[in-house]
Amino acid sequence: MLSYKKEWRKHFFDVLGLAEVQKDQYSGFYTTVTNFSIDGLGYNNLQGGALRPWEGTNSYYEDPRLASFMGRVNYTYDDRYILTVNARGDASSKFGSNHKWGFFPAVSVAWVVGKEKFMEKLTFIDNLKVRAGYGLAGNQNGIDSYTSLNLIHPNGVAPVGSSPVVTMDQLKNMNPDLKWEVKQTFNAGIEMALLGNRLLLTANYYNSKTKDMLYLYNVSVPPFTYNTLLANIGSMRNYGTELSIGITPLKTKDMELNINANLTFQQNKLLSLDGNYQGEHISATEYKSLAGLDGAGFHGGYNHIVYQIVGQPLGVFYLPHCTGLVSDGNGGYTYQIADLNGGGVSLEDGEDRYIAGQAVPKTILGSNISFRYKDFDVSLQINGAFGHKVYNGTSLTYMNMNSFPDYNVMKKAPTRNIKDQTATDYWLEDGDYVNFDYITVGWNVPLKNTRYLQSLRLSLTVNNLATISGYSGLTPMINSSSVNSTLGIDDKRNYPLYRTYTIGLSVNF
Known part of the structure; x- marks a missing residue:
């Protein structure tokens, strides 16, 4: 993390740079055996079980990695006008080779109206601030580490000569075009403090659209090898308004009454689940x-x-x-x-x-x-x-x-x-x-x-x-x-x- 702050006359700059690399590792195994001769035997004596069912033994390994870089510039003029610009880049090992990187910029502005000279006559207003912003955010949750790769897994045992051999089969459809799910969000708000900060009012509005939504589709075989495919096709919209009020109607040395309330109006809509993937039209069921x-x-x-x-x-x-x-x-x-x-x-x-x-x-x-x-x-x-x-x-x-x-x-x-x-x-x-x-x-x-x-x-x-x-x-x-x-x-x-x-x-x- 690197930061730089500079104040010059009515100007204030706050610059921040971040870099982070993550690597997680998940591994494990299990074995199932049944038909023990006596109840006293258990997992400390697995050989005491007479039956070892097929697929009763399994192991797994996963090592997702994420690299992130972010830069932020915060500029304030005369403690009244605020501009913030963010630029973020993330690379995840979960996505296809050509889509591991995602770029997610954001910008926001704020105006502290309460510090303007024309507000001095409105003595009952202690603070007034309006703000707006627009930005992108990425999502990689809900998918496995190797979804973009061609995976195989054991599917049975077949005799080859006089020896049994485990046969292999494709585990799922690979998708080398998997990429970041992206949410585009616009938000705007206003904050007010009145009557000696005894009445606080806040209103926020947001409208976001998720595109390239990660969704598991049912697909036909052929042309696909497996009957499901994870792809970036769908889109969804979320929007709403949040109203907050804080009142202190009574405040003395011996008594104080505070009332705070928050009311959120929210709605969402599934816009689409249809699209094309490598020349094939893919759609989800209507219901x-x-x-x-x-x-x-x-x-x-x-x-x-x-x-x-x-x-x-x-x-x-x-x-x-x-x-x-x-x-x-x-x-x-x-x-x-x-x-x-x-x-x-x-x-x-x-x-x-x-x-x-x-x-x-x-x-x-x-x-x-x-x-x-x-x-x-x-x-x-x-x-x-x-x-x-x-x-x-x-x-x-x-x-x-x-x-x-x-x-x-x-x-x-x-x-x-x-x-x-x-x-x-x-x-x-x-x-x-x-x-x-x-x-x-x-x-x-x-x-x-x-x-x-x-x-x-x-x-x-x-x-x-x-x-x-x-x-x-x-x-x-x-x-x-x-x-x-x-x-x-x-x-x-x-x-x-x-x-x-x-x-x-x-x-x-």
């Missing part, structure tokens, strides 16, 4: 299931309900529409499914299904309220999420009387007598919630005439104090951000949140 219903008690069909669809946010509920419950003719009820395309009811992808909402919240709330009275203080943390859906798979399963008596059912199930487990939008609910994450009450015990004791504090904290939500299940606070098999689904795989009480004692000598 790809991301999450489905699973777990004890579920034995229905068409259980995939959260999908990836081009042109939509990542993780949307793609479901048949239920118009209500109808009699099955035997005293029970089933879900009546709407014929959305006029060709008869079908639950297949692309048939009588529609986009019923998204699993990722559109708005996220975070807030902290703290109050102090002399030596006592209280702090309350509040979180919330809005604009998304949760699928109540627990109710779908345990309101189904066909499961009884093999599985338990809910208390209301016999009365409603639903004998159907078809996944429709009947059990899709609003996931909006406000959660009181924790409250802490503290007392800084006054100390007088103590020679060795510097401070003494007692505290009581209650976590997961309460949740306000219209969701009928155990909790709406399930996975609503990570793209995996549980996204947006409540079907008994999430351990419900519990309330904890903590008493604390802090002593400083």
